[in-house]
Amino acid sequence: MSLGGNNMEQDSILKHLEQFHSQCIHAAKLASEYYAKDPENIDNIVVTGVGNSALPGDLLKSYLNIKKAVYVNRGYRIPEFVGPRSLVFVISYSGETEETIDAYRSSLSRKAQVICITSGGKLGQLCRINNTEQILIPKGIPQRLALGYMFIPMLKVLENSGLCDLSDEIEKTAKTLKSPMFKNKALELADRLLKKIPLIYTSSKFKSIGLRWKYMLNETAKTLAFTGEFPDMNYNEINGFSQPQGDFEVLIINEDTDYSKVKKHMKIAKDIIKKKVRVTEIAITGDCQLSKIFSTIHLGDWTAYILARKLGIDPVKAEYSDSIRESLKK
Known part of the structure; x- marks a missing residue:
């Protein structure tokens, strides 16, 4: 079946699709030693991010079957209920998302249990300054194709904290994705x-x-x-x-x-x-x-x-989203 544009084999995005199963396994290894500081005193789980960095929170709500409320925050401000008994996952692939950085600072000020998932950037720097747990994931991937790296670490943290049981689901899933x-x-x-x-x-x-x-x-x-x-x-x-x-x-x-x-x-x-x-x-x-x-x-x-x-469209570029991000920096 004919496809428009350049040869599929030359497309960088193709590689990430074909290696998604490997990404899931690697993501689990990256988070293998992380856990919540005080898992017995967690009343709720909050995932804060925007766009594709917030989606892992939505997926977590679909996946989990535990007696903990899961809330997804897509803005600058975190919910009023967030406090010491909240586990907050702060996700920004680039580490430069201003809404997420503001939410990270607010979470710290509320004394929440915070774990960041990022490839670095400003968020990574703040984690080092504030001694916040951060799971560093690889750079150089279109953000929307780094879903495994942003989602799987949350599952591993919850499993390591005794809040869920993954059994061998990650391995089974990776096999299916091949x-x-x-x-x-x-x-x-x-x-x-x-x-x-x-x-x-x-x-x-x-x-x-x-x-x-x-x-x-x-x-x-x-x-x-x-x-x-x-x-x-x-x-x-x-x-x-x-x-x-x-x-x-x-x-x-x-x-x-x-x-x-x-x-x-x-x-x-x-x-x-x-x-x-x-x-x-x-x-x-x-x-x-x-x-x-x-x-x-x-x-x-x-x-x-x-x-x-x-359609003969470049699948990598997201021109309008990128231009908005640049405008927000000014």
Whole structure:
């Protein structure tokens, strides 16, 4: 199947997609000796970051099944409840994100248990000055493709702190991610999304997966894409399909263990939508929770990349986002 642009083999982003399984294993090793300072006195977990550095927090909420509240902070200010009994993960791949640096300082002032995940930058310098635990991850990767490095260390810290049990989920997931199935399936999906506006729907449990698909289509394929979740969308957004104003492709991402009433919502909505807009269903599958989440994400990452190539678009550059970051520094 022909792809636009330069040869795929010469594309730097391709290497990171093909080595994502290795990234997950390496990320676990980087965090193997880190743990919360006082794990028995943690009431809540906060993940602070923006954009692709906040997404690991959303994924953590989808993954974890523990009696601790998980809150994702996407701004300068941290929630008022943050204090000594909070475990705060501060994530900034570049280490230069001003919103995250402000949130880091606020977390320290509240005496929270803080662990930073970064490749360095200003945040890394502040960690050294303040003697804050930091898990240093490799530089030189497009931020959106460093998801394993930003997410897996949190799981290892929680496991090392006795707050979750990973068993061999990381190893199982890495093995699954090696499969050529993702690229092959993505070729089909990219054809369906060509010159379309993707509308991505999931259950509320897996809304983080829908968000990841949106982010990658936005940044890699430079394509507008939007997300929604069941059952909420059936009380508002569904009405927009009576007279859809655009060339849409609906993706419904579902999983067998979704609540039965949520699955009923999905079926009813699909029957309505397909009368006006083509619907593609994508099943979340895997032999453990981490594999289910990362397999579906990996398929979306490949789809966005191949769509970019078919459109003749540079999949690496994110010109508008980069220009905004530069403007904020002035």
